[in-house]
Amino acid sequence: MIQKQQFGLFKEHQFQIVNKVEEADILVINTCGFIDQAKEEAINTILEMAEYKKKKCKYLIVMGCLVQRYYNDLIKLLPEVDLFIKLDEYDRLWDKIEDLIKRNIVEKSKMDILKMPMLTQQEFLNRTITTGTNYAYLKIGEGCSNKCTYCAIPYIRGPFVSRKKEDILEEAKKLAKQGIKEIILIAQDTTKYGIDIYGESKLSELLTEISKIKEIKWIRFLYSYPEGITDELIDVVKNNSKIAKYFDIPIQHISDSILKKMNRRTSKKQIQELIKKIRTEIPNVTLRTSLIVGFPSESKEDFEELLEFVKTTKFDKLGVFKYSKEDGTPAARMQNQIHGNTKKSRYEKIMKLQNQISKENLERKVGKDYEVLIEGLSFDKKYYVGRTMQDVPDIDGLVYVKNSTKENLLNKWVRCKIIKEMDYDLIGEII
Numbered sequence: 001m002i003q004k005q006q007f008g009l010f011k012e013h014q015f016q017i018v019n020k021v022e023e024a025d026i027l028v029i030n031t032c033g034f035i036d037q038a039k040e041e042a043i044n045t046i047l048e049m050a051e052y053k054k055k056k057c058k059y060l061i062v063m064g065c066l067v068q069r070y071y072n073d074l075i076k077l078l079p080e081v082d083l084f085i086k087l088d089e090y091d092r093l094w095d096k097i098e099d100l101i102k103r104n105i106v107e108k109s110k111m112d113i114l115k116m117p118m119l120t121q122q123e124f125l126n127r128t129i130t131t132g133t134n135y136a137y138l139k140i141g142e143g144c145s146n147k148c149t150y151c152a153i154p155y156i157r158g159p160f161v162s163r164k165k166e167d168i169l170e171e172a173k174k175l176a177k178q179g180i181k182e183i184i185l186i187a188q189d190t191t192k193y194g195i196d197i198y199g200e201s202k203l204s205e206l207l208t209e210i211s212k213i214k215e216i217k218w219i220r221f222l223y224s225y226p227e228g229i230t231d232e233l234i235d236v237v238k239n240n241s242k243i244a245k246y247f248d249i250p251i252q253h254i255s256d257s258i259l260k261k262m263n264r265r266t267s268k269k270q271i272q273e274l275i276k277k278i279r280t281e282i283p284n285v286t287l288r289t290s291l292i293v294g295f296p297s298e299s300k301e302d303f304e305e306l307l308e309f310v311k312t313t314k315f316d317k318l319g320v321f322k323y324s325k326e327d328g329t330p331a332a333r334m335q336n337q338i339h340g341n342t343k344k345s346r347y348e349k350i351m352k353l354q355n356q357i358s359k360e361n362l363e364r365k366v367g368k369d370y371e372v373l374i375e376g377l378s379f380d381k382k383y384y385v386g387r388t389m390q391d392v393p394d395i396d397g398l399v400y401v402k403n404s405t406k407e408n409l410l411n412k413w414v415r416c417k418i419i420k421e422m423d424y425d426l427i428g429e430i431i
């Protein structure tokens with residue numbers, strides 16, 4: 001795919017030329033832009049080679065006639081390409097390649113500097129719980145290996161590293177002894193738990209083990225990458241009464257073209273099938289997601305597709321973020337960044353739609369009864385403030401329970417009937 005003189009150039013700079021694409025760190029595609037068939041072939045080759053960037057390949061470089069002819073279009077259409085070199089830039093060819101490699105070396109060295117080592121087991125055990133007496137977050141892993149193109153976390157925190165299962169269980173037992181009733185498992189992607197040290201995800205097993213701790217009444221896990229939600233995990237959530245029937249699945253977008261540019265590994269179809277499966281298996285499940293609007297090159301059609309998906313899927317809880325350029329991430333270097341006003345208006349459209357959906361979701365709860373964990377009092381002391389198992393502290397809504405008894409209900413569970421819904425919260429009375 002590269003011409004003899006370019007082979008020479010790479011060799012001159014101590015690079016080894018390999019014959020198998022899967023062995024290459026750098027792929028260079030020389031293109032022809034003369035006739036339609038050649039153009040089509042070149043584009044197909046670029047897309048095919050871009051797949052290798054998910055494995056070993058670090059840089060994809062495209063040069064030649066097609067680039068000379070369609071440079072402006074190609075940089076918008078093919079963000080997976082790291083460098084385009086036009087014919088009239090051949091005299092600076094090596095400078096451009098060197099610049100690309102250096103730029104990424106700088107980013108990698110930044111990752112090394114900022115990489116945070118995992119706390120020791122003793123530090124985990126000795127930490128101060130700042131979330132009160134009822135619940136505690138329990139970190140099961142650090143870092144992330146998913147490399148979504150908009151996200152700086154893999155560069156800052158390094159790859160996903162799991163804590164040992166026995167260490168997590170030791171901490172969970174210690175928390176239980178301190179009076180903690182609810183454990184919230186967290187990691188950048190909880191579904192990856194165990195893969196690095198046990199060769200497969202051990203999240204289901206870990207949840208089951210924690211549920212055996214007598215004093216722990218509620219368990220939940222947050223931040224689950226869709227591809228990691230297995231049938232086994234759905235089954236454990238469905239059948240274990242201590243585990244909240246709650247999936248927090250940040251899907252980020254639904255348009256296949258945007259998902260691909262985000263380097264997400266689940267397609268629209270896979271996401272739709274997953275949601276259908278979870279709702280079929282666990283009809284009373286709560287689904288939360290988060291989305292990004294205004295990702296580079298997000299077209300009007302991509303956004304409309306997302307809006308329609310939100311409308312039809314009716315997530316129970318949904319957060320939306322305006323894309324922001326994070327230094328050193330591939331998406332920050334993508335062409336076709338979206339204007340701030342467009343991001344704002346797309347954000348507002350999704351929020352408006354979800355507010356309506358949330359209101360309908362809350363209205364459906366009126367008349368039903370729930371177990372509510374009481375965690376505080378309203379400022380006028382007329383209401384206890386609590387939440388159901390389907391609500392994550394500090395993220396989801398609250399239940400205001402009429403303070404109609406002399407008994408102190410703080411930190412206790414009470415059975416409540418929901419009598420009214422407000423914008424985000426509910427009002428209930430003890431039954």
Ligand code: SF4
Nearest residue numbers: 144146147148151188
């Ligand atoms: S968005 Fe989440 S899954 Fe993607 S790289 Fe960042 S932390 Fe990992």
